[in-house]
Amino acid sequence: MNFCSACGQPVIFKIPEGDNRPRYVCDHCQTIHYQNPRAITLTLPIAPDGRILLCKRNIEPQKNYWTLPGGFMENDESTLQGALRETWEEARVKADTGELFAVISVPKWHQVHLFYRIQMPDFSFAATEESSEVKLFNETEIPWSSLAFKTVECALKHYLELPKAGFSVLNTSLSG
Amino acid sequence: MNFCSACGQPVIFKIPEGDNRPRYVCDHCQTIHYQNPRAITLTLPIAPDGRILLCKRNIEPQKNYWTLPGGFMENDESTLQGALRETWEEARVKADTGELFAVISVPKWHQVHLFYRIQMPDFSFAATEESSEVKLFNETEIPWSSLAFKTVECALKHYLELPKAGFSVLNTSLSG
Numbered sequence: 467m468n469f470c471s472a473c474g475q476p477v478i479f480k481i482p483e484g485d486n487r488p489r490y491v492c493d494h495c496q497t498i499h500y501q502n503p504r505a506i507t508l509t510l511p512i513a514p515d516g517r518i519l520l521c522k523r524n525i526e527p528q529k530n531y532w533t534l535p536g537g538f539m540e541n542d543e544s545t546l547q548g549a550l551r552e553t554w555e556e557a558r559v560k561a562d563t564g565e566l567f568a569v570i571s572v573p574k575w576h577q578v579h580l581f582y583r584i585q586m587p588d589f590s591f592a593a594t595e596e597s598s599e600v601k602l603f604n605e606t607e608i609p610w611s612s613l614a615f616k617t618v619e620c621a622l623k624h625y626l627e628l629p630k631a632g633f634s635v636l637n638t639s640l641s642g
Numbered sequence: 643m644n645f646c647s648a649c650g651q652p653v654i655f656k657i658p659e660g661d662n663r664p665r666y667v668c669d670h671c672q673t674i675h676y677q678n679p680r681a682i683t684l685t686l687p688i689a690p691d692g693r694i695l696l697c698k699r700n701i702e703p704q705k706n707y708w709t710l711p712g713g714f715m716e717n718d719e720s721t722l723q724g725a726l727r728e729t730w731e732e733a734r735v736k737a738d739t740g741e742l743f744a745v746i747s748v749p750k751w752h753q754v755h756l757f758y759r760i761q762m763p764d765f766s767f768a769a770t771e772e773s774s775e776v777k778l779f780n781e782t783e784i785p786w787s788s789l790a791f792k793t794v795e796c797a798l799k800h801y802l803e804l805p806k807a808g809f810s811v812l813n814t815s816l817s818g
């Protein structure tokens with residue numbers, strides 16, 4: 467950030483009065499520009515036969531690696547709505563509900579990832595502009611070494627342990 | 643948003659190529675300025691005798707109304723760290739762990755509120771610049787009609803139902 471988005475004048479990076487950490491501040495119009503982590507909402511879609519749906523990313527970062535469908539939450543939607551919207555956009559899977567089962571912070575990336583478990587109503591899914599391939603995997607087929615993100619690995623592992631441990635929400639923080 | 647924070651030129655509000663919703667876009671340096679919901683992290687502190695700690699807000703909005711301690715999550719911290727930091731800043735309660743028990747979206751405000759249940763190690767707490775009064779309440783004493791935010795009411799109600807229903811995470815969306 468170099469300029470004030472409100473008035474267009476240069477900003478400076480300093481600790482505002484009454485605060486305890488540096489922010490981008492505009493001395494012209496007095497706006498303090500706070501920067502906060504972003505929420506990524508994702509789903510773990512389960513087919514009627516119990517297999518898990520994964521998407522091969524067709525976009526950077528981590529192009530050609532496998533991921534659970536998800537993306538940045540938008541204003542004017544709930545975390546669940548964001549997760550379901552991204553699942554449609556990336557894998558053409560339609561669901562209208564889901565259960566939050568993992569909340570994983572990634573402080574280094576300024577992100578919080580929220581994962582929902584969803585039941586696919588049928589075997590409908592498709593590749594999209596964002597996913598070059600969309601495929602169902604048995605527990606033993608999951609491509610652990612080709613997963614796009616550590617948070618996805620962490621959420622998948624937690625899901626696979628759930629049947630033994632009863633439903634619980636994983637809440638953790640990853641270093642990067 | 644009127645100006646590009648990267649180059650200082652005026653932005654326009656339009657649907658970028660390949661996108662499906664309008665964004666603030668800079669045609670000068672091609673930056674797309676995404677706007678996303680913010681995470682608010684809070685705690686429900688429980689004293690050794692089971693009473694619940696609430697803070698009377700000393701700042702707007704909702705000055706003089708009661709709330710659970712919390713505030714905007716910062717970059718470089720996890721949701722739990724954010725919740726514990728705010729609890730220290732607002733009520734001088736120190737804890738080093740907590741359990742996520744409610745995730746409440748407020749699409750209208752572009753916010754997601756994440757609530758942690760924490761056990762206070764002792765009866766230490768204090769008023770601060772942000773809280774004119776900090777006080778412990780029995781279940782029957784909670785000032786329902788003077789709570790600052792609907793999400794706080796919702797989280798408190800869920801907490802009070804937990805002993806009967808077993809531990810579960812409330813995940814919902816509020817209209818405003």
Ligand SMILES: [Zn+2]
Pocket residue numbers: 470471472473474475492493494495496497
């Ligand atoms: Zn300004």
Ligand SMILES: [Zn+2]
Pocket residue numbers: 646647648649650651668669670671672673
């Ligand atoms: Zn620009």
